[in-house]
Amino acid sequence: MALLKSFVEVHPDSHFPIHNLPYGVFKPQPSSSPRPGVAIGDYVLDLSEIASAGLFDGPLLRNSDCFLQPNLNKFVSLGRPAWKEARATLQKLLSATEPTLRDDTELRQKALVPLSSAELLLPVVVGDYTDFFTSLHHTKNCGLIFRGPQTPVLDNWYRLPIAYHGRASSVVISGTDIIRPRGQAHPSGGSTPYFGPSLKLDFELEMATIVGPGNELGKPVDINNAEDHIFGLVIMNDWSARDIQAWEYIPLGPFLGKSFGTTISPWIVTLEALEPFASQAPKLDPPPLPYLTEKVSKSYDISLEAQIKPAGHEDSGVVTRSNLKHLYWTLTQQLAHHTINGCNLRPGDLLGTGTVSGPEPESRGCLLELTWNGQNAVSVNGLDRKFLEDGDEVILTGYCKGRDYTIGFGTCSGKIVPAAP
Ligand SMILES: O=C(O)/C=C/C(=O)CC(=O)CC(=O)O
Ligand SMILES: [Ca+2]
Numbered sequence: 001m002a003l004l005k006s007f008v009e010v011h012p013d014s015h016f017p018i019h020n021l022p023y024g025v026f027k028p029q030p031s032s033s034p035r036p037g038v039a040i041g042d043y044v045l046d047l048s049e050i051a052s053a054g055l056f057d058g059p060l061l062r063n064s065d066c067f068l069q070p071n072l073n074k075f076v077s078l079g080r081p082a083w084k085e086a087r088a089t090l091q092k093l094l095s096a097t098e099p100t101l102r103d104d105t106e107l108r109q110k111a112l113v114p115l116s117s118a119e120l121l122l123p124v125v126v127g128d129y130t131d132f133f134t135s136l137h138h139t140k141n142c143g144l145i146f147r148g149p150q151t152p153v154l155d156n157w158y159r160l161p162i163a164y165h166g167r168a169s170s171v172v173i174s175g176t177d178i179i180r181p182r183g184q185a186h187p188s189g190g191s192t193p194y195f196g197p198s199l200k201l202d203f204e205l206e207m208a209t210i211v212g213p214g215n216e217l218g219k220p221v222d223i224n225n226a227e228d229h230i231f232g233l234v235i236m237n238d239w240s241a242r243d244i245q246a247w248e249y250i251p252l253g254p255f256l257g258k259s260f261g262t263t264i265s266p267w268i269v270t271l272e273a274l275e276p277f278a279s280q281a282p283k284l285d286p287p288p289l290p291y292l293t294e295k296v297s298k299s300y301d302i303s304l305e306a307q308i309k310p311a312g313h314e315d316s317g318v319v320t321r322s323n324l325k326h327l328y329w330t331l332t333q334q335l336a337h338h339t340i341n342g343c344n345l346r347p348g349d350l351l352g353t354g355t356v357s358g359p360e361p362e363s364r365g366c367l368l369e370l371t372w373n374g375q376n377a378v379s380v381n382g383l384d385r386k387f388l389e390d391g392d393e394v395i396l397t398g399y400c401k402g403r404d405y406t407i408g409f410g411t412c413s414g415k416i417v418p419a420a421p
């Protein structure tokens with residue numbers, strides 16, 4: 001690629017260089033209406049202003065009102081040709097050599113909003129949320145902890161990407177407080193369930209696909225077209241109450257132990273921006289059925305990290321570092337499998353990858369694994385943690401490091417506040 005540089009100054013460590021241009025939804029002022037934007041350095045470019053100025057002048061977006069909406073659902077429904085057109089238009093408008101926006105003081109002042117003053121909102125209306133379970137390391141560790149050493153990973157796991165249907169209503173944007181859930185749990189050794197605030201509140205370090213056009217009911221997505229239905233990715237924290245979960249989820253799966261809150265990062269990083277970081281996906285053994293066999297099987301090299309910031313502390317401490325490339329099933333296999341029975345996906349649906357644990361003990365993606373269900377503590381700035389305490393803030397982040405730039409996701413954070421009385 002020719003040297004791409006913006007007239008907007010971008011710090012070399014910024015997550016948001018001109019190569020990224022992730023999409024979000026924001027309000028420039030508390031009283032403004034929500035509108036789409038892309039992040040560039042320390043600014044958000046207001047796409048409603050760019051559209052109103054007639055600057056989306058390509059054939060697909062010229063007459064579209066997709067950027068005059070309070071969410072990105074319409075834009076993501078348009079599909080890859082429109083996404084590529086928007087990216088080309090925006091990279092040109094923001095480039096150092098293009099005068100249209102650079103030299104129009106009035107438009108620049110309206111359209112470039114400092115990130116520090118913007119309120120970031122959920123980028124899409126999430127109609128449905130599904131969570132997969134595609135890290136072999138996470139699956140093995142959970143199996144050993146919850147089910148013992150006999151068969152920590154069941155045979156079906158290697159044959160299909162296992163998932164459960166999550167709860168879309170409690171998907172929240174980064175920065176939203178998470179109220180410690182109350183519920184039933186089985187006390188060890190006891191026969192009567194305990195009821196009260198969860199004693200084993202955990203985070204899960206995940207990423208999630210934001211679905212693009214989706215499919216009609218009854219018409220599965222072919223595995224080799226599945227990529228056309230992936231608009232981009234976000235970082236996700238699938239908060240989990242391990243005590244509630246362990247007691248309630250046999251035999252039907254996760255329910256109240258997970259549905260009290262799921263946090264996503266505000267910026268959707270597109271597959272176009274991630275393409276330079278695509279890598280060969282792991283070889284599956286046994287080979288998958290034909291409907292899950294893809295001509296090109298891609299992973300992405302995305303470094304992931306979880307930090308905890310205890311109440312009253314200035315600094316956060318890193319508790320784990322992992323990478324999206326550790327996943328066994330690809331994003332496209334997850335998506336194609338989801339539709340194989342005819343189930344329809346809709347624009348803005350959220351498909352969690354599952355907890356992204358790596359092979360080393362330091363790369364485990366949740367406290368359940370890191371502390372082996374509370375048997376050991378991890379150290380956070382000199383404090384011991386087995387599970388999350390009130391006031392703890394969990395900060396997830398992810399990025400791809402290129403030679404001259406970083407493609408980042410920003411942060412996905414949430415603070416635990418005490419349970420309702
Ligand atoms: O293995 C279990 O019993 C439980 C696993 C989870 O809670 C993980 C889940 O939400 C899916 C994932 O994040 O991989
Ligand atoms: Ca999960």
Ligand SMILES: [Mg+2]
Pocket residue numbers: 166237238239240258259260261262
């Ligand atoms: Mg959840």
